[in-house]
Amino acid sequence: xxxxxxxxxxxxxxxxxxxxxxxxxxxxxxxxxxxxxxxxxxxxxxxxxxxxxxxxxxxxxxxxxxxxxxxxxxxxxxxxxxxxxxxxxxxxxxxxxxxxxxxxxxxxxxxxxxxxxxxxxxxxxxxxxxxxxxxxxxxxxxxxxxxxxxxxxxxxxxxxxxxxxxxxxxxxxxxxxxxxxxxxxxxxxxxxxxxxxxxxxxxxxxxxxxxxxxxxxxxxxxxxxxxxxxxxxxxxxxxxxxxxxxxxxxxxxxxxxxxxxxxxxxxxxxxxxxxxxxxxxxxxxxxxxxxxxxxxxxxxxxxxxxxxxxxxxxxxxxxxxxxxxxxxxxxxxxxxxxxxxxxxxxxxxxxxxxxxxxxxxxxxxxxxxxxxxxxxxxxxxxxxxxxxxxxxxxxxxxxx
Numbered sequence: 011x012x013x014x015x016x017x018x019x020x021x022x023x024x025x026x027x028x029x030x031x032x033x034x035x036x037x038x039x040x041x042x043x044x045x046x047x048x049x050x051x052x053x054x055x056x057x058x059x060x061x062x063x064x065x066x067x068x069x070x071x072x073x074x075x076x077x078x079x080x081x082x083x084x085x086x087x088x089x090x091x092x093x094x095x096x097x098x099x100x101x102x103x104x105x106x107x108x109x110x111x112x113x114x115x116x117x118x119x120x121x122x123x124x125x126x127x128x129x130x131x132x133x134x135x136x137x138x139x140x141x142x143x144x145x146x147x148x149x150x151x152x153x154x155x156x157x158x159x160x161x162x163x164x165x166x167x168x169x170x171x172x173x174x175x176x177x178x179x180x181x182x183x184x185x186x187x188x189x190x191x192x193x194x195x196x197x198x199x200x201x202x203x204x205x206x207x208x209x210x211x212x213x214x215x216x217x218x219x220x221x222x223x224x225x226x227x228x229x230x231x232x233x234x235x236x237x238x239x240x241x242x243x244x245x246x247x248x249x250x251x252x253x254x255x256x257x258x259x260x261x262x263x264x265x266x267x268x269x270x271x272x273x274x275x276x277x278x279x280x281x282x283x284x285x286x287x288x289x290x291x292x293x294x295x296x297x298x299x300x301x302x303x304x305x306x307x308x309x310x311x312x313x314x315x316x317x318x319x320x321x322x323x324x325x326x327x328x329x330x331x332x333x334x335x336x337x338x339x340x341x342x343x344x345x346x347x348x349x350x351x352x353x354x355x356x357x358x359x360x361x362x363x364x365x366x367x368x369x370x371x372x373x374x375x376x377x378x379x380x381x382x383x384x385x386x387x388x389x390x391x392x393x394x395x396x397x398x399x400x401x402x403x404x405x406x407x408x409x410x
Contacts, residue, residue: 227383235375
């Protein structure tokens with residue numbers, strides 16, 4: 011009976027959140043990410059994006075270019091439009107290269123591409139190749155992830171998918187639109203972090219003391235990371251303009267009054283959230299299992315055991331965060347090494363200092379999760395003594 015009640019509660023929470031947040035995601039998605047066929051252009055219906063395919067490469071030769079001052083490769087290809095109002099139409103496209111791999115899109119027969127269509131009075135005036143069509147491969151990778159998650163995790167994999175879906179709903183439907191509407195980024199991020207943590211832990215662990223302990227440990231650790239990043243960031247005069255994308259936010263069409271520095275700190279909190287949830291649930295589960303096996307363990311003994319488990323997790327998780335941040339900045343690091351810049355210049359650059367603060371504030375927050383979760387979970391589990399042992403295995407581990 012208890013297990014069934016827990017499942018119904020879980021289903022009710024999932025359904026309620028979906029019904030509340032799905033319309034938000036849909037409406038915000040329509041506003042910020044319109045359909046490709048009407049996404050581009052100054053006037054609606056004048057400049058369209060559509061999917062296409064290269065049917066034939068008609069010619070490919072070097073031609074002189076006044077713009078680039080040197081011979082460039084010019085392709086003449088026939089493309090077929092495969093989506094939108096002009097689906098089925100064919101067009102001859104001149105695809106000129108620039109001898110710059112950053113901007114060149116060299117195609118061959120059969121390639122799927124994104125087409126930029128110039129329309130006048132409802133008729134095609136010209137067509138250009140905008141980019142490669144990468145969607146099918148991205149969708150295939152996501153599908154592979156889902157299949158493996160369900161095949162290996164079974165019911166727990168399904169719970170993980172539900173938690174991931176709800177987290178994405180919160181990020182795309184609440185967090186990002188909140189930023190674009192000009193709300194305080196730290197306040198919005200804290201709110202979303204609390205909701206995402208609670209939803210994830212409840213979906214994965216049920217309405218149990220174990221979930222409560224993991225939620226408390228996660229939020230405390232993320233709070234440590236956020237306060238540390240905020241303090242160091244203010245002292246180090248980090249502006250948030252450490253990359254080109256931040257500067258581009260000054261010119262977005264929403265005309266939002268964005269707090270760029272606040273967005274930097276918000277990103278640090280979100281980046282630390284996932285690792286903190288992972289560590290906190292691991293510690294809470296370990297302490298719970300110890301109490302389950304030996305109900306006579308005292309609070310002090312549970313804390314010591316939780317800390318011992320946390321120390322084993324510590325090494326790999328710290329490496330995970332540092333390596334993840336290093337991997338995301340690999341090109342930047344190589345540029346500095348190639349040009350042999352001095353350490354004085356490198357470490358004091360806004361973009362480098364921001365990444366260092368991001369990496370180590372997140373790592374410190376993750377480290378803080380270990381003792382915090384160990385203490386909270388030990389206090390919660392120890393309170394019930396021998397009567398608490400193994401209640402979750404019979405479906406009675408809900409909140410008392």
